[in-house]
Amino acid sequence: MYISETKLKVRYVETDRMGIVHHSNYYAWFEVGRGDFITKSGMTYSDMEKQGVMMPLVETYCKYYEGAKYDDDIIIQTSIGEMNPVKVIFNYNVIRELDGKLLANGKTTQAFVNNQFKIINLKKVHSELWEKLENLK
Numbered sequence: 142m143y144i145s146e147t148k149l150k151v152r153y154v155e156t157d158r159m160g161i162v163h164h165s166n167y168y169a170w171f172e173v174g175r176g177d178f179i180t181k182s183g184m185t186y187s188d189m190e191k192q193g194v195m196m197p198l199v200e201t202y203c204k205y206y207e208g209a210k211y212d213d214d215i216i217i218q219t220s221i222g223e224m225n226p227v228k229v230i231f232n233y234n235v236i237r238e239l240d241g242k243l244l245a246n247g248k249t250t251q252a253f254v255n256n257q258f259k260i261i262n263l264k265k266v267h268s269e270l271w272e273k274l275e276n277l278k
Contacts, residue, residue, distance in 0.1 A: 143277040145178035147217040148238070151209050161208030167245055168201060171233045174217035175249065178231070182273050194267055196229070196251035197258070203247035207237075214238040221278045226264040228252045229274065 149170060157163045179186060189195070209215055215235055222232040228250055235245040253263040264271040 142220055143178075143182075145174065145181050145219045147174045147177040147219065149173065149215050149217065151211055151213045151215060153211050156211050159208075161210055164203070164205060167203050167205075167235060167247065168249075170215075170217050170235060171201075171203075171219075171231070171247060171249055174219035174233055175231050177217075178219040178277075182277055184270065184273060189270060192267060192270070193255050194261070194263065194270060195254050195256070195258070197254060198249055199228070199252050200250040201247065202249075203245055205245045207242060207244050209235065209237065209244050215244070221274065222248055224274060224278060226253070226262040226271065227260050 151162055155162050155166045176186060179189075186196075214237070216238050218234040218236065220232050221229060223230040230248055230250045233247045233249075234243060236242065237244055253261050255261050255266075261267075263274075
């Protein structure tokens with residue numbers, strides 16, 4: 142199983158009055174990790190969209206263990222949890238780099254659709270994209 146690691150530094154704007162990262166920012170970090178995962182696999186979202194494949198988000202989940210704080214260096218680990226020809230589920234771990242502490246984990250589910258937002262069977266319609274993702278499971 143391929144696990145992409147994306148390093149980020151917590152910005153002040155991402156924190157709330159309590160001095161910890163606001164929960165909504167974890168979803169933005171998941172997106173950064175997912176984009177990095179796709180890029181490291183040898184393609185980009187832009188490349189996929191040019192080929193008529195989009196991956197809208199259809200479900201999200203996040204469990205918080207400890208809040209990240211301003212200036213923390215964090216690692217977003219991204220991997221494929223499940224995949225079938227019409228959807229993919231990405232798993233994420235948010236880890237504080239300093240001590241390796243798991244701060245949160247989550248997942249997102251993306252459907253494979255065409256430019257008209259109709260669900261497609263990626264394996265049949267774009268077998269080369271399917272194979273690239275399948276090789277990373």
